[in-house]
Amino acid sequence: MVQVDGVQIQQLEATAPLSSPALIGVCLGAALLLLSVAAVACFCYRRRGSPPHKLIYRRPPERSVGLRRPTAVRSPGSQGHYLKKSPSPTGKPATPGSGSDGGGEPGERAHTPSLHTPSPSDETTTRSIKSFTENELSEPPPKKDEPETTKLGQLNFRVRYNSEKAALLVTIVQCVGLPARGAAGTGSDPYVKLQLLPERQHKVKTRVLRNTQDPVYEEDFTFYGIQFNKLESTTLHFVVLSFDRYSRDDVIGEVLCPMSSVELAEQDTTCELSRPIAPRSIKMKSQGRGELLVSLCHQPAASRLTVVVLKARNLPKMDITGLSDPYVKIYLLCNGQRITKKKTHVKKRTLNPVFNESFVFELPPGSDSLAGVRLEFLLLDWDRVTKNEVIGRLELGTPPPEGKRLPSAAHHWSEIASSPRRQIAEWHKLTE
Template sequence: MFTHTDPTLLSEASMLFAYPSCRGMPRWAIYTIFAAGALLILICCLCICVKCCCKGNKKKKKKKKDEKINLNGMNGKTTAALVQPDVTDVDYGTAKKERGKLLYSLDYSAAQSELTVGIKQANNLMAMDLGGTSDPYVKVYIIPDKIKTCETKVFRHTLNPVFNEQFNFPISKSTLLKSTVVMQVFDFNRFSKHNIIGELRVELSNVDWNHVIEEWKPLAEPAKFEEENLGEICFSLRYVPTAGKLTVVILEAKNLKSMDISGNSDPYVKVQLALDKRKWKKRKTSIKKNSLNPYYNESFTFDVSFDQIQRVNLVISVWDHDAMTRNDAMGKIFLGCDASGNQLRHWADMLSNPRRPIAQWHNLLSAEQVNSTLTLKKKIPLVSKMPF
């Protein structure tokens, strides 16, 4: 005789027989274990799906990118088209660069036989530094004689400097009509060669001297027949006002002019002080045989009071030593309150940073240019003895 049994009891009994280890466990614990296991399996499946999808998308993007590059290359819209432009965009094999504009003025005084060149300002100069700016200054000289070279002050981190400087050049009317004014804009670098941004060359025979000329002109690419390069020299300056000590360290020179038949030179450096435009003190380095890039690292210290430092000019000259004949001047510059351009800036940096050595590279000029600008007098006369 069969009796009626509750289905719920049968299901629970079957579970107990199927999972003996679950005997005696509460129902909620069993449900929790099953739920946790199912959630873990779901998470694993989801991660696998996401990974597969991302991998597929990357392949599709890479494929599309390759297709885009290939298509753009065929259409001439990539940077490859800029590297190799169409014939219509080429100007004698080189693309024109916008170097900026320069505002200058010219005025000639026939009574004084003097030409005044004004460097007013520049606009939209080419950026030469990584930060998208430049440190511009302007160099002015007259060719073919080139007896004098002038430089403006350096303006930091700008493409639109306002100079407002004037330079006077003694020149006769007949020489004026055969000369050309050269205005070169450079980017200043303390520890390397200064990069030229652009230049203007104005033939003075084409100028109407009945009135003052003032005009904007775009800067052009530097001429291939640039002036003779005499080399560069690097030295440091240090002044201690309390002790009255001026220290000049001649560090090195490079790209000096060859003076010997062998193609080399035997250079040494002469360091000279002039007080009130009169020769005062001098020292010189050792001689470096057969070198156009000599390294010296030689230091010279002079006693110069704070009152004298305002009236002193420092003359640095490079000479080629000859055992049998007279030594030849290879290049020269001078610094001091009477200097201009980079030389004046180096001197001012030394004075504004007492006790700290300030090093800088300088382009050498011809001895004739420096001598005509500095116009040194004879050596300081000795104090005469008191009469008895």
């Protein structure tokens, strides 16, 4: 207390200054708060500014053809995403072990998102565009002396070019007169796949229609980023298949439509087209399936069989670009049962691949004389999206009771059986 001029004044004690640790804590808290606000603002801005990535396709009502909304398919040259893999047309799950049989290289398997497959009766359900993941069956050899091009039916479709959006619109209308592919020979479950060549990046397909030989689809597909001056070098590749729930899908035939043969204008004119469906095996007939050079060595003491896949030559042109991506699968069979499977690496963009890969097979006990032992070679064309297609086959060893061997295969097998511990190589023609 201090008395000034008779007035008592009480002195207030000075407040202690803020300590250094408390000041540092306040500063750190303010900094974290500012960083959090900035991160949230940046995330919201990017979410608002980014374009939608999901490409959807809405099947319009059958009668209101004029109100159909086209399906968006982004060009791989743009900044958008590529089409994603999806299950088969009816949502059949992949069989166990299919990943190892796909023939793809390690590290190159595409991610398969889980997509909901709608029922065929739902007319207004939005469906995602599916890419090719169907198990395509190697087409059966055509019957002799029959005009198959007239018995496989017709494919009707429409083509239109939108100059404002630089987009090509393709409408798959229907197929007429398809052959029966069902178990009873009374119908098919057809669907159509479409891709643009030679890029082979745009790949779409229709829905599956049950038990019919004259399916009507009326489905629109829009391909963006297609410049009008590049249309002449583009080819529409249609593949007509019959879906099979329990085995590989059966390839009915294909249609190739070069855009150079279609008179399109930039003023949104529509061209109605109809093309006969041709068998895919024609290219195999005209080109052959090529040859494979393999070397074998039997070691009876170690019960081993060494197989060297050296190279192949004169393979057929599996792609419209005139090249293939071949690789070889090898199966070891004993008494008709597959015991071991091995495969080579994929050789990209070549018709005369050189593999030079060696494989050692352990033979089961009692197989010193190679009795009942058989080797199966499958030469396949690898594809990143579609199912790998078989180019040709080769069988060496004891033939099945109903099977036959090529003369070169029989000679090669007798040579290695009579000359153990000796590496013997021979060329063999590939068969269907």
